[in-house]
Amino acid sequence: MKNSLKIALLAIALPIFSQAQSLEISEKNLNKHVYYLASDKLKGRGTGTPEEEKAAKYISKQFKKAGLSPKGNNGWEHTFTHKKSSDPHGMTQDGPKLECRNVVGYLDNGAPYTIVIGAHYDHLGLGHDHNSLDANPVGKIHNGADDNASGTAGVIEMANYFANNGIKEQHNFLFICFSGEELGLVGSKKYTENPTIDLEKVSFMINMDMIGRLNEEKRLVIGGVGTSPSFVPAIDGLQTTIGIKKDSAGIGPSDHTSFYLKNIPVLFAFTGQHSDYHKPSDDADKVNYAGLKEVITLVKSIIEVLDKEPKLTFQATKSKESDTPRFKVTMGIMPDYTFSDPGVKVDGVTEGKPASKAGLQQGDIILELGEFQITDMQAYMKALAAHKKGDTVKVKVKRGAESKVMEVTF
């Protein structure tokens, strides 16, 4: 072969090679982000705490470094207030008003539609909010390395990848790190109620929550696959050594639910439960960083396949409500965690579950369950915890101006 020809071929081949090499998701960066976010210095990133704000600043700094533009309602921040209960049993709503912030960055490709990539960055702080599974949680730092420094690191690295890969994708990208997830998907709900982009123009949303514990069998749950007919073919067409377990439900235990309830197709990546879940021992040294990189690379590949498609079609799913492990029964509703009047307001009803069978509807306000007065979420959870499978009880709801009594069987 002639030398000149060799050089000509090299000139074609080189840019492709160098691009592919520099474009990998960086395990080193993921490690750095998780160790910082899950450090004791950030005291568990409790919603509305100064330490959570520090985490938000770190994220916006990374977004800026990647080359995104700010897309909050206040620079990088999408700010909102959330009122917490002040008494230990959560019976009132007179608690302090928390100042909270989602962190939002945008990659504008001048495209008509946008893909949303998200993860929550808050965690349980010092264990004050009754959602720790530690026997004696108050005052202990809940570092939340897997939950959800892992997903947050994923959003940051994905931002870096899509902004710097030298490819102009067919969609714009919105990268968003949510606050208040642990208090009930508060940040994502606030965002979808008060968005900074037109949600009608969102093709789909992908959420990463707890992706740091890929085990030896390499099992990854991908939820939401039933929310668009495009998802299953896209996932099935991938070359991967990861064992993907598909779940169709659009309603799940994390922030994608808020987007699903706005009729947006959603996906949800999750490496599964473990014994450190919601405990102070969910630490950075227990994260599988090579696995984290693999999961994020897989999610990235799914996005790249779907980027080439027109705006995805939404379809509603029958969904499994995930409830916390403390309960033996489930109603199959998605509560409106931001509802502050007495009772529990139903934000979504899962088909085929007890609440749906009993005739409950979105918008109903549950006031009584069996012998329990349902004043708020805390009372509702107590009532659920007191029942077992097979129990039939009366449920009293307010529907508009009417009050209705139905029978629910767990």
Ligand SMILES: [Zn+2]
């Ligand atoms: Zn959590």
